[in-house]
Amino acid sequence: MDKVRLALMMLILLGSIFANKNLAVADASKQLENLKLKQVRNQTASKTPVLLGLYAPDYLGNQSTIDSQLRQVDQWVGKRHSIAGLFLDIEDSNPAYNIPVPLEQLKHNGYTAFINLKSTRSAAQIARGDVDSSLQKVAKAYADWAKKGEGRMAFIAPLQEMNIPGEAYSQDPQNFKLAYQRIQKIFKEAGISSQAIRWVFAPNGWSKKNEHRFENYYPGDKSVDVVAFSSYNWGYCSNSSWKHWNSPKEVFEPYIKRMKVMAGSKPIFIAQTASTSNTQNGLQKGAKDRWLQDSYTQLAGMGVRAILYFNINKECDWAINSNSGKSAGYKDAVNNPAFGYLSPTELAKKI
Incomplete structure (x- = not known):
């Protein structure tokens, strides 16, 4: 009996040793697989240029707008922009036209x-389904x-x-997250493949109160493909409530660092940016030029994947052709070799 018991104990011991070895081999194999995957992603990212984007003031469903407000800028700076920014209201009167027409025109070019999918409704209204039909x-x-x-x-x-502040849906973190997820759910129910859309979390960089820091609005990694933020140099623009010439470091660095902590695995875009030429000493085109050069140089080395310039004179003289003449600073800035072009097909594969 003792011999049988001893033999059984030896078998159990040997089984445990082999099981542990197999687990260790499996763990090592998994770690190696993850390392290779990370290396592939890093290699892919390193081969992908920082992309340039523009917002245009007019309707991008017209070829004339694309020619004059996108392609002419490409020709002037000697480098192509990959991305065109636009705004669409959830309750647009004719989405069957105002979605496919500009998107197809842009792709063709x-x-x-x-x-930017905006709304005149509150986040709570969107979250509870008030605009589901739209x-x-x-x-x-x-x-x-x-x-x-x-x-x-x-x-x-x-x-x-x-x-x-500024939008009907502003400053409601909990309902924003619910609204964001409801929008995604409706798009999924429409049969849209995940390959045909990239969901972007696009807050403002700066917020007045800690409770409205963008981290409090983040819907989570599973709901987001790209993280992005808006940040401008308002300088001494008449519409600015706080007059201060903001350096590129002030405008971008703290928010990029926070986004890397919040969502380290996600690509980072600058969703909207621009500079005024209004300084403490009045309009100075050279100051705007230097700001643009310094900003794009800094951003090229900070790991962002795309920068969209708000080329529209709205609250301030944001456009690169404001105040008599195009901004040589923008042309110089984007000719940094870190910036490059990806076609729509290439971009869909890379990001």
Whole structure:
């Protein structure tokens, strides 16, 4: 009996040793696989240029707008922009036209759309389904366009700049997250492939109170493909409530660092940026030029994947052709070799 018991104990011991060895081998294999995957991603990222983007003041469904407000800028700076920013209201009167037409025109001309999906409704109203019927029309229009295939893809940023005052949906973290997820759910129900859309979390960088720091609005890694933020140099613009010439470091660095902590695995875009030429000593085009040069040089080395310039004179003289003449600073800034172009098909594969 003792011999049998001893033999059984030896078998159990040997089984445990082999099991542990197998587990160790499996763990090592998994670690090696993860390391290789990380290396592939890093190699892919290192081969991907920092992308340039522009917002245009007029309707991008018109070829004349694309020619004069995108392609002419490309020709002037000697480098192509990959992304075109635009705004679309959830309750747009004709999404069946106002989604596929500009998206198709942009794709035909070699640009990928970055859609800020805005609303005049509160985050709570969107979260509880008050605009579901409008969202379903938007989602269907996007699905019909995307289902044509051939790498059709756009970036969609629901309820941009939600963490600062100014919009009906502003400053409601909990309902923003619910609204964001409801929008995604409706798009998924429309049959849109995950390959045909990149969901963007696009707050403002700065917020007045800690409770509205963008981290409090983040819907989570599973709901987001790209993280982005808006940040401007308002300088001494008449519409600025706080007069101060902001250096590129002030405008970008703290928010990039925070986004890397919040969502370290996600690509970072500058969703909107621009500078005024209004300084403490009046309009100075040279100051804006230097700001642009310094900003793009700094951003090229900070790990961002795209920069979209708000080329529209709205609150301030943001446009690069403001105040008599185009900004040589912008032209110089984007000719940094770190910036490059990806076609819509290439971009869909890379990001």
